[in-house]
Amino acid sequence: MDLTLLLVFLGLLRHRKALDVAAELGLTQSAISQSLRRLRDIFGDELFLRRPHGMEPTATALALEAPVTSAVDALRGALGAARTFDPATASGVVRVAALDAEQAVLCPPLAARLRQLAPGLTLSVLPLGRGAAMEALAEGRADLVLGYVWDPPDAISSESLYAESFLVAGRAEALPDAPHIGLDAYCASDHVLISPAGDLRGVVDDQLATMKRSRRVILGLPAFLPALAAVAASGALVTLPARVARAFAPGFGLVTAEPPIPVRTFPVSVFWHRRNDADPRTSWIRQRIREVNRIA
Incomplete structure (x- = not known):
């Protein structure tokens, strides 16, 4: 009980x-x-x-x-009587819900920071989408959520971390004018699409449709790092969050370019349940997230 x-x-x-x-x-x-x-x-x-x-x-x-x-x-x-938190002696599991972009960009430096300052804490990352992540917070199965949710429930508090934009990644021969690419070259290229739900159409395709243009998607993948590997192997292009592209595209031998069309930015935030607004452990971990965000 x-x-x-x-x-x-x-x-x-x-x-x-x-x-x-x-x-x-x-x-x-x-x-x-x-x-x-x-x-x-x-x-x-x-x-x-x-x-x-x-x-x-x-x-x-x-x-x-x-x-x-x-x-x-x-x-x-x-x-x-125990509303204090001592990271040096703290123990237990910190459960953070995040999808692969935040898993790749924020969770590794957060784990390193916890290992340095709170070695008794273990970071466990739950791969939950928006709705499931909000439910996990409400039910106490997650301490924090990293990502973006357009309309979180009233019982959820949040703090904005950064506004994410997009870059195009591909092999040098596929992006000969990097960091630029023209619209015609972009539409003529093959593309890899990242979609956790398995869709083969995304916000880029919607934007192209308003311009009476289209592109050919040859592969849909649910995560960013496999998509970069597929682009390195196939010579196709992938349009993905800028922080992920800057951090990992060079490791796959890829270069990046600005998209030739406007792609809406989206806010990445940290979310927690309001019952933990004054919880010193939650507040301390949020502060560490702010720190690693500044250097990510």
Whole structure:
């Protein structure tokens, strides 16, 4: 049993509606239902019965109210006395959700920084997309998320790290005028497209369509580094985030050029749940992310 389960229990006693408890705790309704199932298994009782007016507590639930309240108060007191964070002695796992661009650019220097300043912490990266990453924060399966989300839920806090643009990468013979490439040459080339969902059309194709132009995509891949390897082997081009291109294209023997069309930039941010706004451990790790971002 953990503190979240106890808070869900007390919230259901107080509000009698799962939706209100979810809003109060910053959890999804699915997380509330899962917590209630676990509570029922632990106590061997239904605890709350569904009625037209809401959730009616059983006699067992009412009998548990006083001891559970005392337990939560004691835990809150203990946590309040431990609102400091010492990286030199800290231990545990830091779980960060990120897709491959942020995995490649931010996570390696973050791991190095943690190893230097907090050797007892282990960094675990979860390859989750936007919606799944927000759910992981809400359910406590992730401490932080790196990436971009256009409209995060109200229970999620964020801090912008940088605005990402795009570059075109290819072999020198495919980009003879690098760092420039003309629109005709770009459209005449073969292209590799990065899409975690497996699509063979992206924002570049949408932009080209508005100009009554198109390109030929010969390969779709879900990650950036395999795409760079494919470009090095095939002679095609790939349009990818600028930080990834600058950091890794030279290692594949590739050069880069500015796209011949305007491609919208996107903000890369760090996200966390609002229940951790004042958490010293979360704040300390966010500060380390800001540091590695400045040198990435």
